[in-house]
Amino acid sequence: MARAVTPKQKAINTGLAWTIGLLIFFPILWTILTSFKTEAEAIASPPVFLNFSWTLENYAIVQERSDYLRFLWNSVIIAGGSTILGVIIAVPAAWSMAFVPSRRTKDILLWMLSTKMLPAVGVLYPIYLIFIQLGLLDSRIGLVVILMLINLPIIVWMLYTYFREIPGEILEAARMDGAGLREEILYVLTPMAVPGIASTVLLSFILAWNEAFWTLNLTAANAAPLTAFIASYSSPEGLFYAKLSAASTMAIAPILILGWFSQKQLVRGLTFGAVK
Amino acid sequence: MSLKRALAATTALNLCAAVVPAAAQDSSITIATVNNGDMIRMQGYTDQFTAETGIGVEWVTLEENILRQRVTTDITTRGGQFDIMTIGMYETPIWGANGWLIPLDDLSAEYDVDDLLPAMAGGLSHDGTLYAAPFYGESSMIMYRTDLMEKAGLEMPDDPTWEFVRDAAIAMTDRDNDVYGICLRGKAGWGENMAFLTAMSNAFGARWFDENWRPQLDSDAWSETLNFYLDLMEEAGPPGASSNGFNENLSLFQQGKCGMWIDATVAASFVTNPDDSAVADSVGFALAPNTGKGRNSNWLWAWALAIPAGTNQQAEAKQFIEWATSKDYIELVAENEGWANVPPGARTSLYENPDYQAVPFADMTLKSILSADPLNPTVEPVPYVGIQFAAIPEFAGIATQVGQEISAALAGRQSAEEALSKAQALTEEEMEAAGY
Numbered sequence: 001m002a003r004a005v006t007p008k009q010k011a012i013n014t015g016l017a018w019t020i021g022l023l024i025f026f027p028i029l030w031t032i033l034t035s036f037k038t039e040a041e042a043i044a045s046p047p048v049f050l051n052f053s054w055t056l057e058n059y060a061i062v063q064e065r066s067d068y069l070r071f072l073w074n075s076v077i078i079a080g081g082s083t084i085l086g087v088i089i090a091v092p093a094a095w096s097m098a099f100v101p102s103r104r105t106k107d108i109l110l111w112m113l114s115t116k117m118l119p120a121v122g123v124l125y126p127i128y129l130i131f132i133q134l135g136l137l138d139s140r141i142g143l144v145v146i147l148m149l150i151n152l153p154i155i156v157w158m159l160y161t162y163f164r165e166i167p168g169e170i171l172e173a174a175r176m177d178g179a180g181l182r183e184e185i186l187y188v189l190t191p192m193a194v195p196g197i198a199s200t201v202l203l204s205f206i207l208a209w210n211e212a213f214w215t216l217n218l219t220a221a222n223a224a225p226l227t228a229f230i231a232s233y234s235s236p237e238g239l240f241y242a243k244l245s246a247a248s249t250m251a252i253a254p255i256l257i258l259g260w261f262s263q264k265q266l267v268r269g270l271t272f273g274a275v276k
Numbered sequence: 277m278s279l280k281r282a283l284a285a286t287t288a289l290n291l292c293a294a295v296v297p298a299a300a301q302d303s304s305i306t307i308a309t310v311n312n313g314d315m316i317r318m319q320g321y322t323d324q325f326t327a328e329t330g331i332g333v334e335w336v337t338l339e340e341n342i343l344r345q346r347v348t349t350d351i352t353t354r355g356g357q358f359d360i361m362t363i364g365m366y367e368t369p370i371w372g373a374n375g376w377l378i379p380l381d382d383l384s385a386e387y388d389v390d391d392l393l394p395a396m397a398g399g400l401s402h403d404g405t406l407y408a409a410p411f412y413g414e415s416s417m418i419m420y421r422t423d424l425m426e427k428a429g430l431e432m433p434d435d436p437t438w439e440f441v442r443d444a445a446i447a448m449t450d451r452d453n454d455v456y457g458i459c460l461r462g463k464a465g466w467g468e469n470m471a472f473l474t475a476m477s478n479a480f481g482a483r484w485f486d487e488n489w490r491p492q493l494d495s496d497a498w499s500e501t502l503n504f505y506l507d508l509m510e511e512a513g514p515p516g517a518s519s520n521g522f523n524e525n526l527s528l529f530q531q532g533k534c535g536m537w538i539d540a541t542v543a544a545s546f547v548t549n550p551d552d553s554a555v556a557d558s559v560g561f562a563l564a565p566n567t568g569k570g571r572n573s574n575w576l577w578a579w580a581l582a583i584p585a586g587t588n589q590q591a592e593a594k595q596f597i598e599w600a601t602s603k604d605y606i607e608l609v610a611e612n613e614g615w616a617n618v619p620p621g622a623r624t625s626l627y628e629n630p631d632y633q634a635v636p637f638a639d640m641t642l643k644s645i646l647s648a649d650p651l652n653p654t655v656e657p658v659p660y661v662g663i664q665f666a667a668i669p670e671f672a673g674i675a676t677q678v679g680q681e682i683s684a685a686l687a688g689r690q691s692a693e694e695a696l697s698k699a700q701a702l703t704e705e706e707m708e709a710a711g712y
Contacts, residue, residue, distance in 0.1 A: 137357055232311055235311040235312060235339060238526075239552070240311065
């Protein structure tokens with residue numbers, strides 16, 4: 001039975017939620033504001049919040065110095081490619097685990113997740129050497145594969161959780177109606193799981209977009225995505241905070257907009273299975 | 277064509293584009309570099325190099341620590357991702373000794389290799405062979421507020437002692453008005469607080485290792501160094517100094533909150549630039565302090581261009597290095613952006629040029645560089661090369677851990693003795709594990 005919430009409680013909850021939300025968003029807001037300041041204003045102490053001379057100079061300098069669109073395109077290809085490839089592999093894997101489980105299914109799931117527990121730098125050299133042998137260094141296809149592998153355990157876990165919510169009887173009925181394995185997955189299971197797959201795709205895309213270890217260590221001039229674009233504006237010897245903020249804003253803007261428009265899907269996906 | 281088909285076709289095309297890496301030009305080189313003002317300026321002039329030679333240039337600019345990790349991975353695996361790497365004085369002798377770099381022993385006569393400042397050429401060589409060409413070099417020096425010094429009734433000597441610096445710092449401190457007598461590095465890291473403290477310790481007669489590679493951090497000289505530093509920062513340093521590095525102190529100095537700042541000579545052009553600095557017209561320069569033992573507290577560093585052994589474009593890379601570190605390049609920058617903006621600290625001829633001698637910080641930069649000797653960094657003999665570091669592969673890891681102990685002492689979480697005792701123990705352990 002739902003609990004009765006008084007207007008006062010509701011107001012407190014709303015206020016609390018807004019406060020936490022703003023606190024979480026504040027670093028992003030500060031980055032965006034700093035990108036419109038001069039370098040001197042960016043380091044002013046005490047810091048200036050809104051009362052500064054707004055300028056687009058940093059964006060102009062960043063545009064002039066770097067080929068933003070090339071980095072953006074690489075990010076789109078790498079994040080998009082790894083997500084599509086990941087889902088193609090994860091849907092059948094999650095189907096088999098959800099509907100045809102074996103004694104070892106739980107172990108396999110945990111083992112898959114355990115690969116996320118190793119610090120990435122621990123396998124940098126083996127991966128680097130493999131990439132040299134395969135000629136994949138500084139290529140987008142190499143990054144598509146590596147990011148797909150990194151995100152695959154999470155994609156499989158999320159889809160598995162979704163698929164388990166779908167009654168097996170529906171798939172059974174489809175089978176009785178003569179559907180083969182391919183038809184069962186493509187025409188029965190997938191349409192029912194579209195909200196789950198959509199939120200998984202979104203999360204995988206965001207994770208791949210923000211990945212900043214492999215994308216920096218396996219790229220040079222050709223396949224570098226937006227993470228490398230940001231790293232090129234950071235310097236321990238020189239105050240370039242305003243330009244760095246402009247580059248960061250340009251790098252996060254696409255994913256921020258995507259996240260904004262799809263937040264309902266994302267929240268639903270992330271909380272699915274947890275609320276029962 | 278239906279929308280679905282159009283989408284499918286576009287996706288397929290995009291994936292094809294993803295699968296086939298962009299074809300590299302035959303006459304194109306890839307250079308990994310750091311995001312420093314001089315390096316960025318160089319990128320702006322590379323079109324001229326391409327026009328002169330027909331060699332295209334691709335830049336990979338990364339933050340210093342990321343760059344270090346990136347190029348180290350590539351050179352140790354012979355990945356061949358870069359034709360030129362921007363590296364420093366720490367890596368060059370180690371990598372040269374390992375055979376990872378192409379020797380620069382056949383540079384053209386016009387390049388005039390003898391014009392390179394001896395301290396720079398020496399620090400970028402192994403067994404007398406040059407392995408990287410200095411693009412710009414730096415030492416460290418005192419940058420101070422002439423107005424505050426005058427107000428305190430003091431006059432900064434050209435070659436001050438640490439005692440004078442302490443007295444001046446205390447006299448200049450005005451906490452009510454947010455002015456602190458001295459700003460020094462406190463952020464942990466081998467290239468952060470330990471670069472400063474190692475250089476400072478040389479003036480106090482301390483050393484990292486004795487001739488038999490035994491760690492010396494439990495010596496009286498190190499204790500004297502660290503206690504002096506901690507006392508000075510407590511009396512005249514800014515709050516939260518344990519998280520201050522170059523950028524944080526630059527910001528404080530430019531806003532008029534530091535009476536003195538001892539740091540890299542390249543900072544001189546930043547603090548005297550009226551566009552960024554509120555105190556641009558009242559900055560003076562002096563040698564980093566000494567204690568009368570014959571050594572100053574200044575370091576020596578160069579950002580240099582080197583060719584990794586894995587490259588297929590050796591000739592083109594050498595051509596670029598000769599162009600970027602030449603006298604003509606310095607002239608080119610001076611012509612377009614003024615003498616204050618040329619890459620400093622690499623060539624003797626620059627400091628003989630009357631136009632450059634007129635730049636306010638030129639003389640003190642040269643004196644600082646010339647007073648630094650990487651082969652004899654401190655009072656007693658040492659088995660290592662390097663002033664603010666010891667050029668052995670283990671040093672970066674050890675010094676970063678030691679830096680964390682010292683940073684904790686600066687934050688008041690432990691005493692100087694506790695920090696040095698832990699530092700000595702961890703250094704002994706690491707050196708033993710490394711087989712010294």
